[in-house]
Amino acid sequence: MANLTCPKCGKKFNSDDLRVFKCKDCKAWLDWDASQVVQTVEPPLLQTDAMDNLDDATKALVLATDRTTYAVRSLALFLFTTLFTSLVGYGLIGASAGVADNCDSYSPCGAETMVIGGWVVISVGFIIGLIVGMLELYKSKP
DSSP: OOEEEOTTTOOEEEGGGOSSSBOTTTOOBOEEOTTTOOOOOOOOOOOOOGGGGSOHHHHHHHHHHHHHHHHHHHHHHHHHHHHHHHHHHHHHHHHHHHHHHHSOTTSOOSHHHHHHHHHHHHHHHHHHHHHHHHHHHHTTOO
C-alpha cells in the first residue's frame, strides 16, 4: 500500500483502491507521496579479481588446471572434427561404390568424382582439425 498524490488537484489516493495510477477527477498521473520515499545509499561494489584472495599455491593450482583444460579441449576438438569429416568423406566414398555398381564399364557415371570428393573432405577435415586443435593448445601455454 502506498499513498499517491495528484500533481494537478492535490487529492490523495491509496494505491490499493486504484486499478490505474491516474487521478479519478483530472486524469493526471499520480505521484508518490514524498514522505514515503526513502532513499538508500548502497556502497559501490568492489571490483576485485577472484584470484587476488588466493594464496600462491592455490593460484598455481588454478592456473595449472586452466592449462590442462585447454589441452584436453584441444584434443577433443581435433578428434571430433576429424571424426566427423572422416565419416562424411567415407560416406561419399561408400556412396560412390553403389553408383559404380549400377553403371556399365564403358560410360563414366561420376563414381570417380565422389571418391575424390570423399578424400578431399577427409583431408580438409584433418587439416582443419589440426589447426583448431593447435590454436586451442596454444591457449594452454603460460
